Amino acid sequence: MTRDFKEAEHAVLCWLATVGADNRPNVSPKEIYADLDPDRLVIADIASGGSVRNIRANPAVCVSLIDVFLQRGHKIEGTAEVLAPEAPGFAELAAPLLAMTGDAFPIRHVISVSVTRRTPILAPSYLFHPDRSEAELRADAHRTYGVRPLSE
Ligand SMILES: Cc1cc2nc3c(=O)[nH]c(=O)nc-3n(C[C@H](O)[C@H](O)[C@H](O)COP(=O)(O)O)c2cc1C
Incomplete structure (x- = not known):
C-alpha cells in the first residue's frame, strides 16, 4: 500500500464521472464505495442507472x-466493469459495500474499477500557503462548514 493510497481515508463521498455512448459526460455522487487497494475501487449501484448504462457503452x-x-x-x-449478482467475484x-449498507438498500450491481492512475488533489492552500499546518487547515474547514468536531 502506498502512502498516497489512504490519504483520502476520511472522504465520505466519491464522485463518479462517466461518458455515454453519445459522448455526453455524466457525474454523480456515491456514498457506498470501498477503496479496496491501490488497484481496485468498488462502488455500489443502488440508484445509478445512468452510470451503469454509460460504463457498459464506455x-x-x-x-x-x-x-x-x-x-x-x-x-x-x-476502467470499470459492471458486475451483476450472478457474476463471478460479485460476492x-x-x-465491503454490504457491510456499509446493511439491509438499508439493495445493491443492484457492483461497479468495479480497475485503477490505472491516482493523482493527488490539493486545495490551493497547500500550494499558496505551504507553511499552514493540517490543524489550521482543518480549523478553517470547520469554520467554513459550520461544524464542531466531537473531540474538541
Ligand atoms: C449523498 C449521496 C450519496 C449517494 N450514494 C449513492 C451510492 O452509493 N450508490 C448509488 O447508486 N447512488 C447513490 N446516490 C444516488 C445517485 O447519486 C443518484 O441516484 C444519481 O442521480 C445517479 O446518477 P447516475 O444514474 O447518472 O449515476 C447518492 C446520492 C447522494 C446525494
Missing part, C-alpha cells in the same frame, strides 16, 4: 474523492 471512468476537512484527496482514473467485491 468503460473509461474517473472518480474524485476528497477529505473535505483535510482539503485534499485523489483523482482516480480507470467478494460486494461484501
